[in-house]
Amino acid sequence: MISTKKHIQQLAQLLLSKGIDDIIISPGSRNGPLTHTFAGCGLFNCRNIVDERSAAYFAMGLAQAKQKPVAIVCSSGTAPLNYTPGVAEAFYMNVPLIVLTADRPEYWIDQAESQCIRQKNIYQNFTKKEISLPLGESDKELWFAARQINECLNVAASGAPAPVHINIPLEEPLHDLLDAELPVVKTIEMATSESKLSDAENEKLAAIFSDSKKVLILAGQHIPNPGLENQLSGLASESGAVVLKEHLANLDDPIFCSSIDAVMASILEDKPEDFQPDLLISFGGQFVSKSLKQFLRKNKPANHWHLSLSDEHFDTYQSLTKVIKVDASDFFEKLLDVADSKENSYHKLWKNKESQVNLLRDRFLDKADFCDLIVFDELRKAIPENSVVHLGNSSPVRYALICDPVKNAHYFGNRGTSGIDGPLSTAVGFASESEKLNTIILGDLSFFYDSNSLWNNYIGGNLRVIVINNRGGNIFSMIKGPTDSPAFREHFFTENKFKAEGIAKTFELDYFKAESLDELQVSLKEFYSPEQQKAALLEIFTDAEANTQQFRELFKYVKQ
CATH class of the missing domain: 3.40.50.970 (Thiamin diphosphate (ThDP)-binding fold, Pyr/PP domains)
Structure with a gap:
């Protein structure tokens, strides 16, 4: 009917x-x-x-x-x-x-x-x-x-x-109904077309690429694309270009560079001009790292090309010189075909810096007290390979990007507007269609804000919800400014005294909790056990002041 x-x-x-x-x-x-x-x-x-x-x-x-x-x-x-x-x-x-x-x-x-x-x-x-x-x-x-x-x-x-x-x-x-089939309606189709550069334009771009000694490629948020990854890997290997990526770019090859915020902190104490690119090529969505944006705005490249099929003039780094209306995969495939093999000192410079800061990070984590940094390091080791990880906004996405990614995992996050109001709903929608295990990591305020996301009949056994409960908006403790205000605790941090256990029971999710490293390690084993066939929620309690102190100490340690 x-x-x-x-x-x-x-x-x-x-x-x-x-x-x-x-x-x-x-x-x-x-x-x-x-x-x-x-x-x-x-x-x-x-x-x-x-x-x-x-x-x-x-x-x-x-x-x-x-x-x-x-x-x-x-x-x-x-x-x-x-x-x-x-x-x-x-x-x-x-x-x-x-x-x-x-x-x-x-x-x-x-x-x-x-x-x-x-x-x-x-x-x-x-x-x-x-x-x-x-x-x-x-x-x-x-x-x-x-x-x-x-x-x-x-x-x-x-x-x-x-x-x-x-x-x-x-x-x-x-509400008047009839027993009939849908009518025949004329369909107007849209012919598919491809955006391609002329041979002359390709040659011009290839010449600039070849003449640039320091090429930096920014891989923004992107859906998994093995073909694109192979082309970027080949280009980095052949030409010495540096590919910077965050987890949300879904690029796994170790030839690429990550740990961006920690690297930026170290670069600023080194010689920033050594890392300044001659040519910047960007594609995909936004980067989370604010320090990367600040670095490139201060150390501008001579050329910045942005790849966009919809002609988006993203001048994020205030150095945009050309918008290229082609698919990123097609563009890098063409560039790889003409790229000359050349000395890769620029690539070595970035990779050496990444290795240094990752070593310092790991040393710091070995000695750090239980805090959000420790939690995220434990999570990336516990989340099974070949799963899907959804990152909540504010502090969770930033902590996750400090740590190494889960092996062979696909990463997603609401980084279009970067709000805390819908990450859980988005993850639930994705998981309802996914055959893989889906983990969403978010803060307590974001969880409570979006808890209606669990009010439906499409919660499958492949969903794992991890709530980092530091009893408020810990992001405002990490950034400069709000902590100095008398309004900080009530109106920025928004102190939260509630727990997620009741909501988990209301929506019939199995509930786990952890308040220490030992409890976390035990809970994670059960949480991700093959025997856990039902949707589950793990609530991890941390101390906001300890989180802020350890976060700031990490970056001081890296700078030194």
Whole structure:
């Protein structure tokens, strides 16, 4: 049984024609025609998430896992507004969400009608396209709506993928059904095309690359791509170029350089000009490291090329000289073909510095008291290989990047807007489709903020939630400024006296806890035991003051 609303029938058919069959539904009455049709026709994979804010993040995680668009459906009123954080994150992470919001007819807007707000263009800063379907169902209105829907769905996944919004005003009756198949609707396809550089441009870039003695390649956040990794490995080996990466770049070859914040701290005490690149090449998403940005802004390269299929002019380091509209894998493949073998002193300089700081880091950790640094070092040793690791924002992602990555693991994190409000929901959405073990590591405030992410029926036995409970927002103890304010403890640190155990029991997750190194090591063995077949939560209690002291001492030690 499907809705009698013809616009909804058309929409459902066009979604299927584009291969979009995953629907996340948040319950409501105004979106009843959408719910009836998606669930009733039997052709969609429908999931129900009550909390719209969590639903948008869940859908983003699902879209990342499946590498295809996912649609989210909600009622009218404030429900669409609750999607906004997840839509914004998806926009900056280039994830194609199809946002479908039910609405009251326009004649009821601002007329004291319940659940009725101005919904047109509410995501205008965070979508590639927004449309509002007509209310009437004449042949011309149906043709117009179908044309707009086609265009909207086409642009969602083209170029740089991003969310699109389809607002759907609906009149009562909302729940009239009929026993019929979806109608035949004309599909407008978008021809695929590739962005390629001319031979002349390739030769020009290759000449600059060859003439640059110090080449630094910044691999930003990126989905796993073995082909890209092989090309970068070959280029670094052949040309002596330095590839800097964080865990979220999903590059594992030891020829690359990581431990960036520690390396930067040491470089600033050395000779920064020795590490200054002649040519900087960047691709992918954002870097977490603030010190890297500061270093490159002070030590600018003569040339900075940014690779972007959507022509993004990311001048993060205030030295951008060329935007190159090609796929990163294709670009480095071409460069590898023409790269000359040359002396690699620049590469040795970076790798030697990385080895030095990693040795100092490990010496420091051997003597450090129990704190977040010790916790993250233990976690990276305990998390099984070939699993998926999701990093929460604020201090967890920074601690994780100080330590070595888990071997052969894929890393994900909400680094588009870098908020603490949705990492758990995103991880839950990803894990619901993943066949691998999925671990999400996040702080206590982020966990409590996003605990509704566990309020659904899609929590599988492959989910492991690790909550670092340092009883507040420990990131504000680590950065300069907030600790000197009288408002620090109440309004920055936001002291937290709660525990996650009750929430774990509410949502039927097995609960583990640790308050010392010995307890942590014992808990981790059981937490990741093959016998643990149920979703589980491990809460690790640390002291905020000890965390801050050890964090600062580590960087002092590295500098010396």
